[in-house]
Amino acid sequence: MSDPLPAITEAAATGEIADLFADIRTTVGVRVVNLVWRHLATMEGALPWAWAAVKPLYLKGLPDAAMAAFHRTMDIPKLASLAGDEPASVDAVLASYDHSNTINLFALGALRAWLNGGVDRAGTIAAGPRKAAPDLALPRLASEEDVAPETWALVLRLNKFGDEPTPLILASMYRHLAHAPAFLQRVEAALAPVAADGTLRKAILDNRRTAAALSADIARAISAESPAHASEIEKAVGLFVDHAIGKMVTICRAIRVARTRGEP
Template identity: 35%
Template sequence: MIEVPAEIAEVDATGLVCGLYEDIRATMEIGMVNLIYRRMAAVDGLLEWVWGVLRPLLASDDVEEALLLIAAGAGQASSLSTFKLERHQMDIEDQELPNLKRVLDDYNRGNGLNLLLLTAFSECLLLGGPKVGEMMAEKAERRPLRSCLPPIISMTDMSKETASLIQELSKSIAPSDRPLIPSLFRHLAHWPGFLTLVAPHITSFVRSGELATLSDSAKHCAKDFSLMSKEQFISPVELTPPSADVQAYWLGELNAYISKPIPEMVVIGNALRHALP
């Protein structure tokens, strides 16, 4: 079994963390909280500060425009993106197909936004961190709130076959020195037949080098976004920044996530969404 870092699962969140999770879902307009934030929540005060710094940037139209570029780059023609599933192959009830599409749509949006925000934030930290100041004005209009996705399935609560498959898929996505299980794979465990069907295509996609190529394209988009955004971050006056040591540690964690698992899961998620009938 892969040993993964500590996190606070959404179903276990209470108090301040629960409130932060609700705000992350509402502000990012998705139905779940991504792994990097669930990990930050396990460190006292860290998620509150990081989210307080990141949140105002989501009011910018530049984020949505950059997200479209990320999706376009991730959706370029490849062996996985041109792979199409027939409805009869999927072993999924008709009423479940919209739920599967929703999971992929939300992860594609969430991972894309995180690649943009965290790339810019890591550049900001390299420059010495955000300046202290008042928070930016709230975004005037948002889409209607989306309902939460079904809970992520614990590795111990899925079949041994599905857990083993997810661990194998995760090995090629995780940084070599930072084991992790991408949350999308655990969410797709709600449809083990679908996961089993697409797993060989994902493996082939990785081995061919196509995933790395398209992942680099997504990272270039995020880097371009960071050039105009890295100095826009503000550390809210009412929040206490983490110590220099904590910030340095998490800069390393952010760089590990944005260099491999996040951009690669952006590409995989978009390709799987295109594969659905």
Template identity: 30%
Template sequence: MSLPEIREAQASPDVAAIYAALRSGVGVAQVNLIWRHAAALPEVLDWLWAQAAPALASGAAAGARDRIAARVAVPALAPIAAPPGVADLIETYNRGNLTNLAVLTAIRLRAAGAAPAAPGAAAPVGAMLPVPPPLPKLADLPPEAATLVRGLAAKHRLSDASVVPSLYLHLTHWPEMLALLDPVLSPDGVAAGRDGAVAVAAAEAPGLIAALGPAPAPPAALDGFVATLALFTREVIPGMVPIGLALRRAVAMGR
């Protein structure tokens, strides 16, 4: 997916400060693409962060993250004896995807008129996870790895077929992990898991809306961003949540 973005190394001091607070609030050492894209649109990152920051700081987002993880149906994978570093990478994506799904769904639904409800219990964010290895680019991958990544991405049947979930790219550091996933995942199974994660996040949203900060005045670029936010919270992120949780379980069983 070709979205304008501001990468962490290119961030201005103001954007870098939000990125640092976001990493701390989520507990992962990377910033998700949807946030980097928001930074490239005038005033959109400020609009997003003003709402998300209190929910992250209070532990409300972490509580929602944990409840979503507990309620999502997870596909069955055989135990995996994962190479060193894989478990930390999977946990980075689980924590990031679950937190972003919770917070960004709440922001999107509030912008569409959803009302707050009684907040759920807060939870600790958790210790910062290790910095993941560099994220490979699809164009730079060996042909065999690129074919595996494209095949897995196609099983998501995303409305924008150019989207490649970042976890698949990151796992090309360990291509044997992708080879294990490929025969297990099916388009119908991925769709069912995604729809279940969307529903669980939507059910959690009213309580999390109560923990959001006030929304600033809508910036001029917001309409276009909301469409991308819907793509990420209805398709891209929730499609990866059950897969990441299944990998977490399989790696834990394989230790």
């Protein structure tokens, strides 16, 4: 399986789920629906409830405001330079995930805080202008059967960086970059030293704590009735906040900085 967690693909979505996927693409400003939404779509009633709860946050620009505050203090591990000529699709994937993962982290983090009662009643994040998502064509989301065995093994090795003890979710960014295995090899070489010395893990944990505080702030804006399966939804959302998205916001940002030798 390409996804350790069950998920409905965009191609297989029909009816209400297909409509919700289309609304997510339009509202978030992305061309692909992130795995977290596709996973929630497998749970009875979870996606309609969760999307209705957080869509107003996106429309008010609250995740965008949190992202701006987050980027000002973000801990970015220094990687060896990844500058150099690569297919344009490489930087398109990085730009898309840098934006979508980060705003999704805050929307989902807010939803999680609301579900577990961790709303910050004295927060300060205010609605603000939305930052336009990069409207870039992305390569196909690769599955194991689409690439050479050694490339898939590389994707799985990369997925272990920053996730302990065992990754529960396969980060989609690496699957989108599987069409550029030479670049992924360079990424592996750049991440290995900061993973070995603990720098990467420390940055991820520091950034997760910062993001959690900002998310608890914007959770004040959620207005919803408690769902029928709140604990299951909170657990599913938490997996992404603590693992796939929670680690990839740091890793993707570090890769982009290493690509440009400066702020992207």
